[in-house]
Amino acid sequence: MEKQMLRASLEELEKRGHLMVCNAAVDPKFEMGAVLKYFKNEKPILFKKVKGSKIPVVGGLFGNRSIYYEMLDLTREERIGRIANAIANPKPTKLLKNGPVMENIITKNINLPSMLPIPTFHEKDSSSFITAGLMVVKDPENGKRYISVRRFQINGGNRMSALIASPLLTRQFEELEKLNKPLEVAIVLGYDYSLLLASQVSSETYGIDKYEIDSALRGEPLGLVKCHSVDLEVPAHAEYVFEGIMPPNKREPEGPFGELMGYYGPKGSHPIIEVKTVMHRNSPIFQTAFPCREEHLSNGLIREVEMFSDIKRLVDVKDVNVTVAGGCRFHAVVSIHKKFEGDGKSAVIGALSSSKDVKHVVVVDDDMDIFDKDEVELALATRVQASRDVTIIPGALGSGLDPSHHIQGVTDKMGIDATKPLGEEGARFHRAIIPQFEKVDIDRYFPNLSL
Ligand SMILES: Cc1cc2nc3c(=O)[nH]c(=O)nc-3n(C[C@H](O)[C@H](O)[C@H](O)COP(=O)(O)O)c2cc1C
Incomplete structure (x- = not known):
């Protein structure tokens, strides 16, 4: 049984009764987002039939605090210590020769809109967006790997725009641009609770290889494989990897996009990614994140x-x-x-x-x-x-x-x-309690009560 990434998480969510499965046909344009939003983005939902595609989509995975704790085997009380410990004590990853994500490797005729069920969420969004993609880059100086969720606007064919709010990554890209060199990137879909959490650690603040934080968090080495066409490593058990480059001195319009606070982020000019290779598992599952506070x-x-x-x-x-x-x-x-x-x-x-x-x-x-x-x-x-x-x-x-x-x-x-x-003044704030309140067995007083 697999232990890492999305498939393992879905199995675990199902076992624990958290996974909702939608068998009705759902349109990735507006309808899918509406269903995710209806459940307040707190219910993991697997959409098995997506209009216009054979590929199922999963969303709503990461918005519920108690599910998050369960999936990391954490309690609320111990979470801060455990996460801080993983950041302070990163552990090695494991490089594998092969992994399920390499089951299919596509290098020709890459047309993202026709290959994938990519949702459009809001009325004025400029296009469909990959909203759950973990972008992997490597620091050219120290080789550390930075993984972060970014949104990717689909521009047609193999091109997308990337919204990057990271000062560190922006600086790295601008340095490469001065040398007229591209930045190699990989975008990963189909990860799990641990890797997403590790990805949210700030590169600027900690400068730590986030894959290694993940290994410390999950308590075993994260299994990685080498990409096909770029010098990067990606999780062996992911669903999809999009490999490519951010070419220097190229920008395309990005946005507007309905963002997490429920307002539109404006249109701007942003770097693009040209996808050179798509790797995916057999019978892949596309992962999405409705843009909301919960995600x-x-x-x-x-x-x-x-x-x-x-x-x-x-x-x-x-x-x-x-x-x-x-x-x-x-x-x-x-x-x-x-x-x-x-x-x-x-x-x-x-x-x-x-x-x-x-x-x-x-x-x-x-x-x-x-x-x-x-x-x-x-x-x-x-x-x-x-x-x-x-x-x-x-x-x-x-x-x-x-x-x-x-x-x-x-x-x-x-x-x-x-x-x-x-002191004495504080005495006014003593809270009134009823002794043994927690032990009241309400069924004894109201046997037919269903709460
Ligand atoms: C669902 C989700 C969507 C996000 N979208 C973006 C985005 O579009 N652009 C961005 O720069 N950061 C985005 N973030 C925040 C970054 O992922 C986060 O700040 C980053 O991982 C910090 O790492 P960094 O210092 O390496 O950038 C998003 C985070 C989440 C959880």
């Missing part, structure tokens, strides 16, 4: 690790929730073991400084569950006086995904210290 959970999980360690320098932090509703980047709720007056505001400083994208932060005490919105609201309602506890920093650098800025990219930041005072 960015993997990114949020990495941000939580970073924020936790930034706050830990200042305060005894208990846990961090970079919320999915805030796009896994704008909003954080932090719980602390408050030891000194001022800890709440220090936690705000740590959280806001952990990433330019963080906009609003709420800090609560360790008796509040930061993953329960009602508990957070309770803290806001009963432990906050705005004139004392709300801090606003006007005009700092923010995320490009926020349309509320007056100057694009410049944003106000806000921190709310919703912790209770220490």
Whole structure:
């Protein structure tokens, strides 16, 4: 039985009762996205019949926190330590001679729109998009491999445009352009929970080979094979690999595209990729990601690790929730073991400084569950006086995904210290409890109740 990548994940999801299978014919234009969105992007769905194609599509895989933890065999409590440990202690990968992804190797007549069931999600999207592709590149200087999810607009034939927001990769490509050299790339579809999480670690911050972070996370070496036409390695058990080059000094229009926050990203001029080789498994499955906040959970999980360690320098932090509703980047709720007056505001400083994208932060005490919105609201309602506890920093650098800025990219930041005072004053905030409440057996009182 395979243990790595999408097939193994699908088997596991099915076993655990998480996989929904759609046998009705679905149009990849709008209809597929509508079905994914209906289930709030939190249900893995395998679309077996896709109009205009023989290839099934899977989506909605990575948007549900508890499924994510299950698939990585993690608990909420241990996740931050385990992920941080994998980043700090990467492990070797295993290079294999052969792998299922090499079962079919196509080098001629590559026409992506006719080969693949590529969805179009929103009304004004410029084209169909590969939204789940993991782009693999190699740092020409140190040979480290960087893998990151990017979106790829289908431009026709073997060409697509790539949206790359990474300063490191942009610099690398511009250096090659000066020498009139192309950048070799591979785009992988059909990965799993561990590899996606590893891919979300920032290359700029850590400079670590992300395949090796994956090996540490999954607890065994990631199996890789060499690409057919470029000097890169890809997961042996992936579904598809698109190999090609980003040619120097070529740009094509990309966008608009309905992005994760539910607004359109604008049309821009972006590098293109010319696909030279397509490798795929027998009976391949195409993987998609509806562009939504939930699909960015993997990114949020990495941000939580970073924020936790930034706050830990200042305060005894208990846990961090970079919320999915805030796009896994704008909003954080932090719980602390408050030891000194001022800890709440220090936690705000740590959280806001952990990433330019963080906009609003709420800090609560360790008796509040930061993953329960009602508990957070309770803290806001009963432990906050705005004139004392709300801090606003006007005009700092923010995320490009926020349309509320007056100057694009410049944003106000806000921190709310919703912790209770220490000492005698804190006594007013003791929460009323009923002894043995958890042990109440409601069936004894209402035998016919179905909840
Ligand atoms: C579903 C999803 C879609 C993403 N789309 C893009 C994208 O189109 N362009 C981009 O640069 N980053 C995108 N990201 C974020 C990057 O994958 C992430 O910031 C990156 O892995 C960080 O690594 P890097 O420092 O090597 O760029 C996306 C992330 C997810 C989870």
